[in-house]
Amino acid sequence: MRNSERNDPKKVVRKLVSERIKARPKRITLRLSWEDKKSSIRLLGDGLDETVEHQGTIPFTPFAHGVIEAYEEVYGKLKVISVSFRENVYENDEVSLDLYPTGGAGKFDIFVRYKRRDEEARFREQGLGGSRTSKVRERAP
8 A cells, every 4th residue: 555545544444444345344433532543443244353443533534435435346336315414324236334423422333234145134034045036936837
């Protein structure tokens, strides 16, 4: 990573998330330590619990944009849906990112939901096989 990229918080976040996106994090959290002027980013998911420390504070906007860009690179363009004054959801047919900043607490959570695998799991739980079409194929003469 070049010096200019190391100093650009959005690029730092985008690279960090891009390197771990295959692990399918379900929650990505930025925590700011105002006293130390440090940031930490925690990625949580099934089999994933990693915290990366960063010297200097990462503002909320570059953090959010870095995460969104990393996901758009893999899953395609995301559309924004305003939920409330402080909360937005970015989503498409494959993934949903629920951005929830709690600025006074120095914390920004992004909750991630992967729609394709969630849908397939729901069908399996209902006894419908791995996908909608698999059940249709089984019934065809």
